[in-house]
Amino acid sequence: MTASRLGRLTPYLYLAPMVGLVGVFLLYPAADTVWISLTNSTGLGKASYVGLENYSNLFKDPAFTTSFVNTLYWVAGVLVLQVGLGLALALILSSTALARVLKGVFYLPATISAAATGVIWYFVFNPDLGLLNSGLRLLGLGGLAQSWLVNPPTNTFAMIAAFTWQGLGPTMLLFLVGLQNIPKEPIEAALVDGASPLRLFWHVTLPLLRPMTAVVVGISLINSFKVFDLIWVMTQGGPYRSSETLAVTMYRESFVSFHVGYGAAIAVLLTAIVLVVAVFYLRAMFRRVEVY
Amino acid sequence: MSSELTRNDFLKLGGAAAASAALFPRSALAGLERLGASEALTAAKMLKLANDKVTWKAWFNTAGQAAAKAVGVGWDAVEYSDTTSYQAAIRTSGRTSKVPDLYSWWSGWLMKEIVDADYAADVTSIWNKNAAHYSKGVRDAFTFRGKTYGAPLYIGYWVLLYNKHVFKDANLSPPTTWAQFTKALATLKANGVTPLGATIDGRWPGFIYFEEFLLRSNPGLYARLMAGKAKYTDAGVVSAMKLWGGLIEKGYFTDPASVTLGTGASNFTSYFKQGKVAMVQIGTWFEPSLVSGGLKPGTDFGSFIMPNINPRAPKVVIFESGPLVVAEHGANKADALKALDYFMSRKGQATWVKATGFVSPRNDVPSSSPVDRQLGATIQKGGYKQFNRYWEATPHDIVEVAVDQFDKFMLKGGDPVPILKTIQKQADKTWRSIK
Numbered sequence: 175m176t177a178s179r180l181g182r183l184t185p186y187l188y189l190a191p192m193v194g195l196v197g198v199f200l201l202y203p204a205a206d207t208v209w210i211s212l213t214n215s216t217g218l219g220k221a222s223y224v225g226l227e228n229y230s231n232l233f234k235d236p237a238f239t240t241s242f243v244n245t246l247y248w249v250a251g252v253l254v255l256q257v258g259l260g261l262a263l264a265l266i267l268s269s270t271a272l273a274r275v276l277k278g279v280f281y282l283p284a285t286i287s288a289a290a291t292g293v294i295w296y297f298v299f300n301p302d303l304g305l306l307n308s309g310l311r312l313l314g315l316g317g318l319a320q321s322w323l324v325n326p327p328t329n330t331f332a333m334i335a336a337f338t339w340q341g342l343g344p345t346m347l348l349f350l351v352g353l354q355n356i357p358k359e360p361i362e363a364a365l366v367d368g369a370s371p372l373r374l375f376w377h378v379t380l381p382l383l384r385p386m387t388a389v390v391v392g393i394s395l396i397n398s399f400k401v402f403d404l405i406w407v408m409t410q411g412g413p414y415r416s417s418e419t420l421a422v423t424m425y426r427e428s429f430v431s432f433h434v435g436y437g438a439a440i441a442v443l444l445t446a447i448v449l450v451v452a453v454f455y456l457r458a459m460f461r462r463v464e465v466y
Numbered sequence: 467m468s469s470e471l472t473r474n475d476f477l478k479l480g481g482a483a484a485a486s487a488a489l490f491p492r493s494a495l496a497g498l499e500r501l502g503a504s505e506a507l508t509a510a511k512m513l514k515l516a517n518d519k520v521t522w523k524a525w526f527n528t529a530g531q532a533a534a535k536a537v538g539v540g541w542d543a544v545e546y547s548d549t550t551s552y553q554a555a556i557r558t559s560g561r562t563s564k565v566p567d568l569y570s571w572w573s574g575w576l577m578k579e580i581v582d583a584d585y586a587a588d589v590t591s592i593w594n595k596n597a598a599h600y601s602k603g604v605r606d607a608f609t610f611r612g613k614t615y616g617a618p619l620y621i622g623y624w625v626l627l628y629n630k631h632v633f634k635d636a637n638l639s640p641p642t643t644w645a646q647f648t649k650a651l652a653t654l655k656a657n658g659v660t661p662l663g664a665t666i667d668g669r670w671p672g673f674i675y676f677e678e679f680l681l682r683s684n685p686g687l688y689a690r691l692m693a694g695k696a697k698y699t700d701a702g703v704v705s706a707m708k709l710w711g712g713l714i715e716k717g718y719f720t721d722p723a724s725v726t727l728g729t730g731a732s733n734f735t736s737y738f739k740q741g742k743v744a745m746v747q748i749g750t751w752f753e754p755s756l757v758s759g760g761l762k763p764g765t766d767f768g769s770f771i772m773p774n775i776n777p778r779a780p781k782v783v784i785f786e787s788g789p790l791v792v793a794e795h796g797a798n799k800a801d802a803l804k805a806l807d808y809f810m811s812r813k814g815q816a817t818w819v820k821a822t823g824f825v826s827p828r829n830d831v832p833s834s835s836p837v838d839r840q841l842g843a844t845i846q847k848g849g850y851k852q853f854n855r856y857w858e859a860t861p862h863d864i865v866e867v868a869v870d871q872f873d874k875f876m877l878k879g880g881d882p883v884p885i886l887k888t889i890q891k892q893a894d895k896t897w898r899s900i901k
Contacts (some may be wrong), residue, residue: 216579217554217557217558218557218560218579218580218582218583218585219582219583300724301721301723301724302721302724321721321723321724321877323723324723324877410668410669412666412669412870412873413666413669413723413870413873413874413877414870414871414873414874414877415870429550429551429553429554430550430866431862431863431866432553432557
């Protein structure tokens with residue numbers, strides 16, 4: 175082999191191990207999942223090719239519709255609560271002397287696993303002995319006490335609250351970092367020009383925070399689509415499949431009901447949705463960032 | 467020659483140890499660990515017995531060691547903490563020699579799946595040897611196309627477990643007719659006690675009262691419904707649901723969203739122990755949970771079979787039994803069959819029942835619990851016809867939809883017809899794909 179040919183091959187040799195790993199552990203399973211989604215696999219014996227039947231069945235399945243709507247609740251809820259509250263907290267803490275202590279307090283839930291968070295909040299929402307209903311009764315608001323994890327869509331909202339409790343800390347920290355990196359000059363100029371705090375925030379701080387907002391919203395968006403563990407611990411998607419999301423439905427169909435082909439179809443659809451949303455979102459965000 | 471351990475010697479020894487660990491099966495190493503405890507055990511072959519019953523590990527190992535001593539083949543438990551991942555492990559390894567030699571499973575339609583997939587060994591000859599000592603109903607639950615594919619790992623009769631002190635305080639004794647039963651419900655309710663425990667915790671308990679009320683109204687209809695020869699929308703099924711709904715409306719059941727069967731402050735055992743709930747319809751396998759909660763069988767709690775709603779119906783009782791299966795493609799199939807033969811023998815069952823406190827499906831092995839002994843005698847003397855539990859008796863695709871719908875009915879009540887129509891829709895789809 176000549177030196178020049180070896181030289182041309184060198185970059186590929188460096189790439190080969192990683193391409194191999196990605197191929198074996200990501201691309202092959204992904205391709206296999208797509209194939210399984212086109213079969214009637216039950217995880218036992220041989221499966222037959224059924225074409226797009228699993229995909230067409232998705233749209234006739236009321237459980238899938240509920241699951242899809244719940245996923246939209248999660249996306250909207252996480253964006254509004256986790257991102258919105260995270261930003262609000264970051265703004266408050268950036269102007270508070272106690273910021274150092276409070277940052278730790280708000281970040282603490284993020285150190286707990288999602289499963290443990292689920293267990294904690296399962297007890298908080300217990301209708302009989304739970305902290306929430308007991309507190310409401312103590313305050314004379316017993317009329318508001320209810321079975322939080324039973325009635326849809328309250329059960330989904332309750333779990334979004336638990337998810338927010340856990341995810342607020344990292345979101346807040348990212349926004350705090352973003353706020354610290356904003357140059358002081360435009361803010362000072364706006365203050366000299368007499369901008370009110372609201373106008374200052376809306377027209378100066380928020381646009382300058384956009385790169386960090388892009389990251390936070392992107393992460394939250396993907397997390398809200400794939401949330402599974404917290405729901406599985408708290409309700410297992412129930413009662414009567416009323417709190418399932420696409421990720422939970424995918425797991426349940428694949429590993430509880432052993433409709434492996436159908437579960438794979440949900441997995442493919444979920445991946446496609448996340449991919450499309452992420453690509454469009456990131457393109458839109460980074461196009462705007464370039465303007466500023 | 468120096469006696470000092472050189473670097474080379476150390477590496478060789480380390481390599482040998484690592485190779486041993488890699489090459490020896492886990493079961494063989496487990497057997498070696500007990501070297502010296504018993505010569506019989508040392509010589510025995512230890513198989514792998516996979517299961518999803520983590521709390522049974524000590525029981526499995528006690529019985530496995532007894533088998534090793536008795537017939538030279540025993541087993542070590544390989545437990546999975548999660549049923550879902552356990553099922554997935556068996557499903558993916560069932561056709562390979564990596565499959566565990568023995569494994570626990572579920573009877574009925576769930577078992578049919580693994581039989582059809584050729585995952586379970588034919589154990590008909592072992593059953594034939596012991597036929598006189600086991601109920602035909604239990605054997606039928608493991609029999610497909612004339613061949614039997616598993617030994618009963620446990621059997622549970624579905625009865626009403628009741629708090630004896632609560633009954634005594636209300637001046638009640640176990641009812642023998644439906645009229646007495648409903649009167650007892652009203653009396654308990656008037657005494658400030660919730661008569662019946664009910665929960666949707668874990669989804670599956672949704673079928674419990676449906677199954678019981680339908681069976682006690684019309685056993686034939688129950689059997690036909692399970693086999694796809696009747697419809698959920700049939701008048702008899704609607705009527706059983708309406709009866710259930712009526713009892714829910716009267717406040718005879720616990721809030722199904724508040725009570726759990728498992729751990730935690732709101733578990734059923736604690737309510738039962740405190741006398742807040744008088745009864746629960748459940749399998750006899752639940753008794754050890756009451757015992758571990760500090761209740762004494764025969765003194766603090768007893769059991770009785772729910773009276774028939776239709777007085778003309780024959781004496782019936784629901785049972786459930788999970789099989790212990792020999793892997794058809796297991797690496798040690800012959801040894802596993804030998805181990806199963808021992809497990810089904812009188813000696814094997816006596817050891818198992820002593821370790822677990824379960825009811826033995828073998829009629830010459832008495833239970834250690836006075837409650838179960840009395841129940842066993844009642845079933846045997848009364849000539850009770852045994853029906854397989856709903857969970858196993860009908861295809862699982864129907865069960866999965868049905869339990870969610872029953873949960874919905876327990877929470878929301880109201881007209882049962884839409885609930886039954888939803889289940890029937892799935893039943894039509896499932897039976898169409900089977901027939």
